[in-house]
Amino acid sequence: MTILIPSYEPDSRLIALIHKLHEVSDASILVVDDGSGEEYRAIFDSAKEAGCTVLTHSINQGKGSALKTGFDYIRQYGNDDGVVCADSDGQHLPGDILRLTKAVREHRNHIVLGSRQFTGKVPLRSRIGNSATRMVYTLATGMPIQDTQTGLRGYSSDMLDWLCQIPGDRFEYEMNMLLEAPSVGYDLIEVPIDTIYLDDNKSSHFRPLADSARVYFPFLKFCASSGFAAILDFMLLLLLQWMTSNLLVSVIGSRLCSSIFNYVMNRKFVFAKRNGTVIRKSVLRYFSLVTVILLLNYGLLHLFHDNIGIPLIAAKLLTEALLFSFSYWAQRKFVY
Known part of the structure; x- marks a missing residue:
């Protein structure tokens, strides 16, 4: 030893x-x-x-x-x-x-x-x-x-x-x-x-500010990537809901566009490996996860907005907060 x-x-x-x-x-x-x-x-x-x-x-x-x-x-x-x-x-x-x-x-x-x-x-x-x-x-x-x-x-x-x-x-x-x-x-x-x-x-x-930033950097990068994707998803949801008045269509359309953006950002900047990840496998895994999150997203939005009566903006924010940690854990463990 x-x-x-x-x-x-x-x-x-x-x-x-x-x-x-x-x-x-x-x-x-x-x-x-x-x-x-x-x-x-x-x-x-x-x-x-x-x-x-x-x-x-x-x-x-x-x-x-x-x-x-x-x-x-x-x-x-x-x-x-x-x-x-x-x-x-x-x-x-x-x-x-x-x-x-x-x-x-x-x-x-x-x-x-x-x-x-x-x-x-x-x-x-x-x-x-x-x-x-x-x-x-x-x-x-x-x-x-x-x-x-x-x-x-x-x-x-x-x-x-x-x-x-x-x-x-x-x-x-x-x-x-x-x-x-x-x-x-x-x-x-x-x-x-x-x-x-x-x-x-x-x-x-240990330097509290500089070294803490280094320690938390992987998680902070994910927060930034997810934040930009969430803004895109949020804006598209409101736009599509205004255009179609159909919650399911709005959720699917906004999630599809924001998911493509989020995948590219996460693979390139957040979970990038030194030896690379096979694109085909990570794409299949990622969009399988997207499907799961999409169903959860719609189910929670339907519960909060249609059943409970929470305004759409507040319901969307609450839904994304609940799914954020699950998404990070699943992407690190199964996708990349």
Whole structure:
């Protein structure tokens, strides 16, 4: 087993963690210096003296990049027992790291997450951030998990090729990993760990605005694409309803036009894969989904507008809100 520790501008807690791990485990330790600079050379030299392999980025490239550097090294020179990633700021206990190494051996081809329970004193920024990403992940995949932002994660060695190909160089890398895992057949397993925040998490290099935007970017792109399609659908619905006074014809006509627009935008910008998706298959899947959503759309509109008497504009807005999350989850899971 290899313990991989990405590190940027660490302090003595990194060395303390290394020594504690050596006391309780014979796992090899790989540290990636993500461009910390000369000021931190002594700390990484101490890590080498403690028996660690240290890889160095000449400039800061981000946590995702540091993890991929470590994964690439392990797949070339490491063992086939798996890898556990831990942070360098002392917030992962050696005992919890060892629990993940055991879980990785027991659950091959799974992503093992060290799941914090967020009990006790948790900084407000961290509590809000974790709650938000849990909600976004659940909306995106339909699979709720407790801790989407944990840095303590374990992987089987045969997952390394995939781990090196996931897009993202900074904190968004770890969210992209969770989003892509279901589509490639990797299940998630959560192992409860202690929730530890030292000095109100001041050592964290997470930038609330810039890095949050990166983490949420896939979902934000979908919101933008769906928003433009919804505006088109809404305008066409009102126009066709005014022209025909037939709700079914109006729903079908507006949905057909907006769906073609939405498919092109989503395939090109939102769910685009590095190796591409076969157009024929994604078209068939997408418009099969469109048919399902069309029926749901008409059924809900008929219920709200014709049966309950809600004005058409309000009924349309309510219907689209109800179908939005379902559409995102279905497109990511089945279409692209």
